[in-house]
Amino acid sequence: MNWDAEVDVVVVGGGGGGLVAALTAAEAGLEVALFEKTEFLLGNTAASAGMIPACNTRFQKSLEIDDSIETMTQDILKKNHFESDPKQVSALANVSGPLVEWLNDSLKIEMSVVTEFKYPGHSNFRMHAPPSRSGLELMRLLKRNALNHENLYILYQSDLEEILLDEAGEVLGISINTPDGLQLIRGRKVILATNGFGGNTKMVQEYIPEIADALYFGYEANTGKGIEAGKNIGAATTHLTAYQGHAAVNENTGLLVTWGTIMMGGFYINIEGNRFGNEAHGYSEFAKEVLNQPEQYGYIIYDEEIHNQLLTIEDYKQLTEMEAFKKADSIETLAELIEVDVKNLANTFGKFSNQTDGTADEFDRTSFAKKLTNPLYAIKVCPALFHTQGGLQINEQAQVLTAEGTPFQHLYAVGGCATGVSGKQAYGYMSGNGLLAAMGFGRIAGLHAVNQLEQIKRGI
Ligand SMILES: Cc1cc2nc3c(=O)[nH]c(=O)nc-3n(C[C@H](O)[C@H](O)[C@H](O)COP(=O)(O)OP(=O)(O)OC[C@H]3O[C@@H](n4cnc5c(N)ncnc54)[C@H](O)[C@@H]3O)c2cc1C
Structure with a gap:
């Protein structure tokens, strides 16, 4: 293939999930290219209240809140009637505390526990947010961090076309529509973070007719393209009725x-x-x-x-x-x-x-x-x-799975683009599941990609 550019990690979608994945890889010194469909880094994340559920954090401990990975895992599973994969829920609960502390310590995004009230299903005060409790502030600060990395390139007005495979079916990169035309981008790892299909009326009517009459309050650009591109290469989808x-x-x-x-x-x-x-x-x-x-x-x-x-x-x-x-x-x-x-x-x-x-x-x-x-x-x-919660089926490393259940070694999906941890229906959504699946799996995918590429470099 005639590549227009080659990088270590390609990230598609510049919301909370995409930026966390990109920053994680860039912090480790990898060359990262992030492609965003619109002219902005906003997404649903900017519209959110910026509240990220996390357990075992030092912020909780300083308030004598006694939380645990097990309690958080059980809370999420109870809310979704045990319809989600317990391994994935547990992986997210596990990464949640380190994620929030990394945002605070490494990215200098001040985090504190929301103690005004508990959301339904939360056994403990575990929502962590920036001072304004606003996703806009969260995105502004994530963007500020992203702009400080010389090895992180952000390309706007770039709309994912296809995921490209080699003859053995392994992911090589993507094709993407940019202001300079269709470009072929080689990425040793590809992370999809294009959220779900809330902005695609036809898909909402097809999969979730019960909410099709309601106002769509999410980001218009989230039209399910990542899910569609994954399906086109044989990836499995699950829980498309969740939202x-x-x-x-x-x-x-x-x-x-x-x-x-x-x-x-x-x-x-x-x-x-x-x-x-x-x-x-x-x-x-x-x-x-x-x-x-x-x-x-x-x-x-x-x-x-x-x-x-x-x-x-x-x-x-x-x-x-x-x-x-x-x-x-x-x-x-x-x-x-x-x-x-x-x-x-x-x-x-x-x-x-x-x-x-x-x-x-x-x-x-x-x-x-x-x-x-x-x-x-x-x-x-x-x-x-607000957003859809079903999508490409992934494992607990956020790797996309084929219909047979085997992972694509170099393809990840995070946030609304992947199946979340909210079961099959609206009742399964517990407050915080959105940012948890976006930023938690963003962090997991980023770390996994870094780890794997380091192993390849060391010839392991
Ligand atoms: C009003 C509101 C309040 C919320 N409050 C909370 C909260 O407090 N806590 C919580 O956990 N969750 C909350 N949520 C849900 C949460 O915002 C989402 O689950 C989360 O932001 C999803 O992050 P993401 O990175 O997957 O997607 P987004 O942040 O939506 O980012 C996706 C990005 O991908 C881009 N994109 C889409 N298609 C393409 C394409 N083809 N090519 C390239 N780029 C593409 C989009 O333009 C967008 O920038 C809220 C949602 C709303 C609407």
Whole structure:
């Protein structure tokens, strides 16, 4: 083949997973080329809350949080009804602590534990995030690190075409559409980090029709190209029905409303003022439930104490600046302000207020962190698809597998491009699984590639 360029590692996709993989390989001195379809290094990662779940970190230890790889593995598996590969879940739990400490120590991205609230299914406080709790900050700092490496080349407006193989079926590199035309790039290792197919309406309708009506709140460029290119060379795919939904996007501002509003003691109503499900199961599966309600949107009701505690979260602070919510001194006035039936909402509020923490209500919700007190808040929210969680089947080293289950020695997939650890359905998504699978497998793939190339160099 007539190669246009040859490098040690080719990374396709410049989101969180791609940048972590690229930085890991570049830090070890390898020549890395990262190809990004758009003009920016943003991806879904920049839209995220930047919260990475990790256990056994020194940040947890300094707060006397007693977490373990086993507890984190079990939490993820319980949430996905044990549908995901336990070896992969355990590999991610294993790498999570070192990953967060590497981000902090080596890349100088300040990390701290989010202690305001626990997400559904998390036994411990284990979300780690930059100070603003914003994925945009995370991506800005990852990019700053990437630009400091002379051996890491970033090429924008480059859209993956194909994965190239030799006659024996081993991966040699990629072909990619660049502003200079189609280029053939030789990579001794190729890492796919192109996320899933949330931005591809046809694929969403085909694989996940239940969420096809919802707003897509992820990165438009994520159209499933990495998955398609993998399939074309005989890679296996699994769990294409899995996705991260979210029931709480404020469409007027285009901002995410943190599920902390619920976990700290709030509740979700439809436009008739009625609750209709167990919000505490998780925001992902609740998205589908909201789509079954009249007009397909609703409101989260919470109070000022919760509001004040959430002001540490960048998106929430912005919602406050934009006055995205209504506030009132009684539930009746709040109902009038949001034009919901006063009697219904007062009745719902009365019932909800009578619940005791630990005792199941009519929807089987048992966690009621506090009694809501005046002044009360209401924010309008709608369901959305954030990203898809099924993709190319990989092993615990993030190597892509063939339909027969054997790994392609030189091909990895990380993040939304690979099968994640969220099982087969929306209910399997536990908060943090997205960045964990992207950055955790990004780190694993990067380290594995470095290790293998070093072994080849030493003739092992
Ligand atoms: C609003 C929101 C909030 C979220 N909050 C969290 C959170 O707090 N914690 C968490 O764990 N998860 C969260 N998630 C999920 C998380 O953002 C994703 O799972 C994660 O960012 C995926 O990372 P990635 O690197 O796989 O993909 P991305 O960050 O989406 O990066 C993929 C990149 O690949 C590029 N690309 C696509 N196709 C091609 C192609 N053909 N050729 C070249 N490049 C291509 C894209 O342009 C993009 O830059 C959130 C998601 C959303 C939408």
